[in-house]
Amino acid sequence: MSSPTIDDVAKQAKVSIKTVSRVVNREPNVRKETREKVQHAIxxxxxxxxxSARRLAAKRSFLVGLVYDNFxxxxxxxxxVQCGVMASCSQSGYELLIHPLNVDNATLINxxxxxxxxxQVDCLVLPPPLSDHTHLCNQLAAQNIPFVRLSPVFNLNDSLYVQTNDRSAAFDMTMKLIELGHSDIAFVAGRPDHYAVSERHLGFVDAMQSAALPIREEWIKIGASTFDSGKDCGVALLKNTPRPTAIFAGNDEMAAGVMSIAHTLGIRIPEDLSVAGFDDSDLARQSWPALTSVRQPVQAMAKAAADLLFLSLKTPSNTDLSRCFACEIILRDSTGPTIKINETAND
Amino acid sequence: MSSPTIDDVAKQAKVSIKTVSRVVNREPNVRKETREKVQHAIxxxxxxxxxSARRLAAKRSFLVGLVYDNFxxxxxxxxxVQCGVMASCSQSGYELLIHPLNVDNATLINxxxxxxxxxQVDCLVLPPPLSDHTHLCNQLAAQNIPFVRLSPVFNLNDSLYVQTNDRSAAFDMTMKLIELGHSDIAFVAGRPDHYAVSERHLGFVDAMQSAALPIREEWIKIGASTFDSGKDCGVALLKNTPRPTAIFAGNDEMAAGVMSIAHTLGIRIPEDLSVAGFDDSDLARQSWPALTSVRQPVQAMAKAAADLLFLSLKTPSNTDLSRCFACEIILRDSTGPTIKINETAND
DNA sequence: TCCAAATATGACAACGCTGTCAATAAAAAC
DNA sequence: GTTTTTATTGACAGCGTTGTCATATTTGGA
Structure with a gap:
């Protein structure tokens, strides 16, 4: 049961515990043959x-906290995100402590x-929307708690972060719809306090403007990033005429909600309506028809974020403070060329 | 930055550190006014x-490990599961350490x-399929590492566990389909090494037998618990005639795969085909039509499991070693009464 | 009032490791 | 062959708790 201690190893290898400690921590200035001898004993x-002992002595916990909104x-x-951070942890000898919470909770910061x-975590990883909780970030900074932000939008100079080009990806996706012949395109935006997702809205606007297409205000709906809110927005967009020929949703869940409503209303996808999502979640593959979406390399981003964090902990002078990842458009069956509504046979 | 230590508190309250320790750990034999004085200082x-210090001294980590298959x-x-365990943790002063892995990995046990x-976690929570990895459980037991199993099937006497009535829930769901008039019912089973899911197959068989309905071997398909495997099974079941009028899948993912194929083949749900899943995952609500499924109280089970674990750690003599939770059938739009195939208009 | 028993508190040694700094051994320079 | 420099090793003192055991202090009974 009781594990061997450093003393046991020292005795076995006939060296001091400090030398064992050096070997374990890969410190320099240990003769090769000593190192081998110790390693053998280990x-x-x-x-x-x-x-625990190491933490106590070194005043570090080798623990990363991942705090995220679970609701x-x-x-x-x-x-x-968990997997990505975990991958970095195993490389750097950290363990991952998770702490789900509700971002709407008033006591969030506390x-x-x-x-x-x-x-006693050494540092934190903050995925959105926590990564844009300015007050929280300030508090953490004030308390000297190192952290890295995933997909933040604000105050980029102040901290470590990893980003995607949400805006230009949304631009590209919108252009793709335009290339397919769509001009009547609606957009379903996500939770307004989820700033990374709002960037997608901006990308949509960019594209429409660059193609000189009008943006109809009644075709911009604000959802709550959930399936049900996608359904609500879908109803609002599809019940009236004229209706859009394409709907681009800020995430896959809302896109799935829109598709669900379209099916219920007998609107065929993609013949009568193209639908595009964002995130390329499992849901995108699993919905019917399979959803065209934008893939974010979430796992790679999370890993990169943790890498950045560990690196900056090790070498505080390091100037490499951020990375940007590119999104990729995944075309599936939910998008297609426009067909004029009065040419369709289904209604 | 640096937090106050027990020494600071002791000095502030003008008592010894040991007394502070007693107050913090709610130990007996502290006068009420002393306790208040110390609490005030704290x-x-x-x-x-x-x-870390506490762990080192007490030889306990107050850490729970959650090891699970992430693939x-x-x-x-x-x-x-994470949320459920977490809920129990916060009550008992534990922190949650997660460790995702691939169950197909040969070095799993190591x-x-x-x-x-x-x-240095104090104990482990093992969700399926790890909870039925007999070799792993034996190893843990041999090393005196306390653990609790979620939804295990084998060797129930040997350990703590929390279960559902998968088998009888699958029985009930099948009966529900039979009550709707179906007699040509197919079953899509999950990964054979995921024993809890195999129980569902048994429940299906129970129901068919109790209703004296024949079980056609070619209508029992073994999937891999994934959406894609559900599609494969769906093709195999729906391409030939006669085809079943209802398909009960061992989980929602596979059910969604079946629905996807049905849509592609122009088979209407639920008019031509009823589909039922199991787990009541988000996917069940988000697919179209919304999937009839069996709800497992996963979060409550996970919490109960952790509760059990912490209790047994505290009072090893405790005899309350397991709990069983009931599933609930959630009827949605993917199931309906049978209509004879030659009466339908769609084909 | 005094003494035993019960209760409350404190002193001090672990716990297993790392950091500091001194001591030694090896290599380099003279 | 010395001396200087550098590489390697070790002794020892913490780190902030808890456990053990000894020492007050209080309580209850005679």
Whole structure:
């Protein structure tokens, strides 16, 4: 049961515990043959350093905290972020502590700060929408708690972050719809406090303007990033005539909601209506027809974020503070060329 | 930055550190007024015990490990389990350490054992399919690592566990289909090594037998619990005549795959074909038509599992070793009464 | 009032590691 | 062959708690 300690290894290898410590921590200035001798003893005994002791002595916990909104984020996103961070952790010898919470909770900031102190994590990873919670970020900075932000929009100079080109990806997707012959394009925006998602709206606007297409105000709907809100927006967009020939939604869930309503109303996809989403979640592959979407390399981003964090912890002088990842458009069956509505046979 | 230590509190309250320790740990034999005095000092200074020191001294980490398969479980399930365990953690003062892995990995057992030692977690929560990995469970037991199993099927006497009545829920769902007039019912089974899911197959068989309906072997398909495998099974079931009038899938993903194929083949749901899933995941609400499914109280189960674990850690003599939760059938739009195929108009 | 028992508090040694700094061994320069 | 420099190793003191055991202090009974 009881694991061997550093003393056991030291005794076995006939060196001091400090030398064992050096080997374990890959410190320089250990002769090769000593290192091998110690390593051999470690292997023989199956020694694993006691993290608590190490933490206590080194005043570091080797723990990363991942704080995220569990009530508004899709589970696929959450899991991808977890995996990405985890991948970086295993490389750097960190362990991952998670702390789901509700971003609408009034005590949010206290909860995060409390968690940080209680669990003694060395640093935090903040996915959206927490990454744009200015007050929280300021508090963390004030308390010298290192953190990295995923897909932030504001105050980029102040901290570590990893981004995607949401805006230009949304631009590209909109252009793709325009190339397919659509000009009557509606947009379903996400939660307004989820700023990364609002960038997508801007990209849509950019594209429409660059193609000199009119943006009809009644074809811009604000959803809540959920399937149900997508349904609501879908009803509002599709019940009236004229209706758009294409709907671009700020995320896949809302796009699926729109598709669901379209099916119910007997509107064929993609013949009568093209639908595009964003995120390329599992849902995009699993809905019918399979949803055209924009793939964000969430996992790679999360890994890069954690990499950045660990690097900056190790070498605080490091100037490499951010990375930007490119999105990729995934064309599936929910989008197609326009057909004039009065040419269709279904109604 | 640097938090106050127990020394600071002791000095502030003019008592020894040991007395502060007693108050913090709610130990007996502290006079009421002393306790209040100390508590006041703690509040004043905003003292939080240093977990690493506590762990080192008490030889406990106050950490729970959640090890799960990240490649075959749906993210919704994973997130629900995390939340449930988390809920129990916050009550009991534990923190949650996660460790996703691939169950197909040959080094699985070593990886879990390594993780346990490295991270020094006090105990583990094992969701399926790990909960039925007999070899792993034996290893953990042999190493005196406490753990609780979620939805296990085998060796129930040997350990803590939390279960659902998968089999009888599958029975009920099948009966529901039979009551709707279906007799030509197919079943899509999940990964054979995911035993909890196989129980659902047994429930299906139970119901068919109790209704004296024949089980056609070519209408039992073995999937891999994924959407794509559901599509494959759907093709196999729906391309030939006669085809079933209802398909019951072992999970929602596969059910969605079946629906997708049905749509492609022009088979209307539920008019021509009823489809039922299991798990009541987000996907069930988000697919079209909305999927009839069986709701497992995953989060409540995970919480109960962790509760059980913490209780048994505290009072090892405790005899309350397991709990069983009931599933609930959620009727949605993907199931309906049978209509004879030659009466339908669509083909 | 005094003494035993119960209750409350404190001193001090772990816990297993890392950081600091001194001591030694090896290499390089003279 | 010395001396200087550099590389390698070790002794020892924390890190902030808890556990053990000894020492007050209070309580209750005679």
């Amino acid at each position: 292997d023989l005994l199956g020694y694993t350093p006691n993290l 508004h984020a899709t589970s696929a996103y959450v899991v991808n 909860e995060v700060i409390d968690f940080t102190h209680r669990s | 509040d004043l200074l905003g003292y939080t015990p240093n977990l 075959h479980a749906t993210s919704a399930y994973v997130v629900n 990886e879990v054992i390594d993780f346990t030692h490295r991270s």
